[in-house]
Structure formats: structure tokens, C-alpha cells
Amino acid sequence: MHPLATMNAPTSPPVKDTPPCYSINSPPFSNSTTSAYLSMVFCSLGLISNLIAFVVLLMSFRRTHSRSRSFFLIFLGGLVVTDFMGLLVTGSIVLSFHFTSFNWRKLDPKCHLCNFMGMSMVFYGLCPLLLGAAMAVERFIGINRPFARSTSMPKNRTISMVLMVWFIAGCIALLPLTGIGSYHIQIPGSWCFLNISSEGNDLVFSLLFSLVGLTSIIVSFLLNTVSVVTLIKVCCGQVNNQRRRDHEVEMMIQLILIMVIASVCWCPLLVFIAQIVLSGNDLQVGSLLLWIRFATWNQILDPWVYILFRRAVLQRIYPRFDWSRGSIISKYPSFSNTMRRFTRSSLGSTLGSNETGEAGKSNLTPPSTLMPPPPSP
Numbered sequence: 416m417h418p419l420a421t422m423n424a425p426t427s428p429p430v431k432d433t434p435p436c437y438s439i440n441s442p443p444f445s446n447s448t449t450s451a452y453l454s455m456v457f458c459s460l461g462l463i464s465n466l467i468a469f470v471v472l473l474m475s476f477r478r479t480h481s482r483s484r485s486f487f488l489i490f491l492g493g494l495v496v497t498d499f500m501g502l503l504v505t506g507s508i509v510l511s512f513h514f515t516s517f518n519w520r521k522l523d524p525k526c527h528l529c530n531f532m533g534m535s536m537v538f539y540g541l542c543p544l545l546l547g548a549a550m551a552v553e554r555f556i557g558i559n560r561p562f563a564r565s566t567s568m569p570k571n572r573t574i575s576m577v578l579m580v581w582f583i584a585g586c587i588a589l590l591p592l593t594g595i596g597s598y599h600i601q602i603p604g605s606w607c608f609l610n611i612s613s614e615g616n617d618l619v620f621s622l623l624f625s626l627v628g629l630t631s632i633i634v635s636f637l638l639n640t641v642s643v644v645t646l647i648k649v650c651c652g653q654v655n656n657q658r659r660r661d662h663e664v665e666m667m668i669q670l671i672l673i674m675v676i677a678s679v680c681w682c683p684l685l686v687f688i689a690q691i692v693l694s695g696n697d698l699q700v701g702s703l704l705l706w707i708r709f710a711t712w713n714q715i716l717d718p719w720v721y722i723l724f725r726r727a728v729l730q731r732i733y734p735r736f737d738w739s740r741g742s743i744i745s746k747y748p749s750f751s752n753t754m755r756r757f758t759r760s761s762l763g764s765t766l767g768s769n770e771t772g773e774a775g776k777s778n779l780t781p782p783s784t785l786m787p788p789p790p791s792p
Contacts, residue, residue, distance in 0.1 A: 436526035436533075436599050436607065442519040444604025451513030454605075458506035461715040465499035468718030475725070486557070486573045487666050490550045491721055493577035494543060494673075498714040501539030505606070508532050512605040519600055526598075529607040530591070533598025536608050537624060538588040540681075543713060544631040545580045547677050550670055551638040558642045558649075558663060587627065596620025602700050611688055611703070613695040625689040628681055635674045643667060665725065672720045680713035 476488045523529055591597050596617055599610045609624060610617045646667060684706035691698055
């Protein structure tokens with residue numbers, strides 16, 4: 416989503432036989448040179464950032480030998496492609512309006528372009544949130560049920576999950592074309608979005624958009640919290656029995672940052688929409704523009720998580736940190752000893768079948784080996 420505009424323009428009263436997308440705000444609209452250059456700068460920054468992130472992910476995917484990390488990189492790749500296309504599609508329409516000042520009624524008398532932009536705003540808005548929830552599910556399974564996931568989830572299924580997320584977001588975006596909700600041009604005239612209203616089908620669609628987004632954030636928060644707790648338990652277990660977990664810590668850090676960015680950028684808009692449609696208050700255009708700009712930053716900040724928060728970069732920033740096996744707990748031995756007392760009983764199910772097998776062998780040890788040696792004469 417990239418409607419970065421600052422000018423509030425007066426609207427002319429609608430005329431007879433006004434197309435639905437112009438029934439609330441009708442062209443022509445005034446334009447602003449400052450808004451045009453700001454939109455161009457932010458759109459360019461987002462596109463370049465996502466291109467760099469895509470190259471970084473492609474190189475990482477070719478070098479990785481970890482099955483779980485390859486799954487995670489596929490999701491990240493889908494998120495980067497979605498953010499890039501969202502900025503490209505919506506940004507092109509916004510910049511075209513700012514630099515040409517076209518009249519929507521003359522260029523798009525049947526509302527096709529407005530509906531297309533409205534669908535793009537909804538589709539590319541929901542996709543990052545739904546992908547964040549899907550990534551949280553993948554990490555939850557990968558950390559809590561690693562062996563079940565590794566044997567039953569091929570890479571093709573991961574790609575299918577990304578495609579399914581795009582399909583769900585696309586179906587929601589197409590609902591206004593079936594009569595559930597509607598897309599309208601929004602002040603200052605550079606973008607189209609769903610009609611935020613407490614009446615009829617507009618209420619249903621607005622509330623659906625808000626609840627789907629908020630539910631995705633809540634699911635991400637809950638599953639990521641469980642995954643982090645489980646990872647701490649594993650990392651604070653016996654060092655001799657610990658599997659290599661540094662790459663999983665790296666993935667969890669990236670996923671948590673993605674969740675935090677999505678929450679900060681999207682929650683104000685989603686809560687604002689739900690509040691307007693449930694309370695029946697009039698739409699505040701200034702607040703809508705502010706929260707839309709917040710949501711736009713999600714597509715600009717996301718790629719920098721993949722670019723900056725990688726082990727290769729962190730090693731250069733903190734070269735004295737030992738990233739070898741056991742480094743996660745070697746830095747905090749007192750914390751490790753404290754956590755081990757509370758997590759020892761739960762490590763058997765988390766660490767996998769190797770530890771379970773070793774425990775079974777110890778239980779089958781003959782009693783004679785456990786008795787103290789006879790006293791020497």
C-alpha cells in the first residue's frame with residue numbers, strides 16, 4: 416500500500432448517474448508537488464529495499480543446507496515478492512496521478528481502475544499479515560514438532576501454503592465485485608480503498624478486513640510466544656545433548672521483528688476501521704490518511720529485517736560473540752543453570768527421539784551395574 420499524500424482536497428457534489436466509486440468523493444481533486452516527490456522517494460526506497468532483500472534471500476537459499484531454514488526462506492521470498500508488487504502496483508497509480516493530475520471521471524468512467532486499485536490495496540495489505548501468521552505456524556511446527564514436520568512437509572507444500580495465502584487474500588479482495596462492500600476514491604484523490612461505513616454490506620466488508628488482519632497478528636503473537644519459550648527451554652538444556660540451534664534463533668529473531676513491524680504498522684488502521692464501523696461515527700479523513708501511511712511503512716521496513724538481521728551481519732557487528740555450538744547459553748551460564756532446573760523434565764519431548772532412546776537404554780541397565788563395589792579385604 417502506498418498512498419503517501421498530504422493534501423486534503425474539497426470534493427464537488429456528485430451529479431446524476433454518478434458511478435459508485437465516485438458517489439462519496441467526486442473528481443476533480445487538487446494536487447500537490449510536495450506529495451508527488453515524497454511519494455516517489457518512499458516508493459523508490461521500498462522497491463530498492465525489497466530488491467536487495469530478494470537478492471540476499473536468493474543467495475541464502477542457495478547456500479543453506481538446513482531443511483527448516485529452506486522452508487522459512489520460501490516464506491520470506493513470498494513476503495518480499497508481495498511487498499515489492501504491492502509498492503509497484505499501487506505506487507504506479509499514485510505517482511501517475513501526482514505527475515499527470517488526470518481526471519478520474521474521464522480516465523475511468525466505469526470505475527475499473529478504482530476497483531483494481533482498491534483490490535490491490537486490500538490484497539497487498541492482507542498478504543503480509545496472513546504470511547506472517549503462516550510463518551508463525553511453520554516455526555511453531557518446526558520447533559515443537561521438528562521430526563514430524565521434516566518427514567511430512569516437503570518444499571512443495573511450503574510453496575502451496577504461500578499460494579494458498581495469496582488465494583485467500585485475493586478472494587477477500589474480490590468480494591466488493593460480488594456486492595459485499597465497495598471501493599471508493601479517497602481524498603486527496605490519488606488512491607482508492609474500501610468504503611469504511613457502518614451501513615449495509617460496507618460494514619460487513621470493513622469488519623471482515625479488520626478482523627482478518629487482527630486475527631493474523633494475534634495468531635502470530637501466540638504461536639511465536641510458544642516457539643520462543645520452547646526454544647529457550649531447548650537452549651538452556653544440557654549442552655552435551657543440545658542440537659545446533661543458532662540458525663533457529665536467527666529465524667525466530669527475524670520472525671519476531673516481522674511481527675512487531677506488522678503490529679505497529681497495521682494495528683492502528685485495523686482498530687480504527689473496526690471502531691468506525693461498530694460505533695457508527697463519521698470517518699475522519701485525517702486519521703485515515705495517517706494510519707494508511709503507517710501501514711505503508713510495513714512494506715518498506717520488512718526487507719531490512721532480512722538484510723540486517725542475519726548471522727553474517729551480526730557476526731561483523733559483534734565479532735567477539737561465539738556463534739559456534741552452545742554459544743547461546745555459554746554467554747549466560749547462571750541463567751542457564753536456573754532455567755535447567757525448571758525445564759529438565761520437558762526436554763525429552765522437545766529434543767527428539769535420540770535423547771528418548773538414550774533414556775530408554777539407561778532404564779534397561781542391569782541392576783548389578785548400579786550396585787556399589789564390594790569392600791576390599
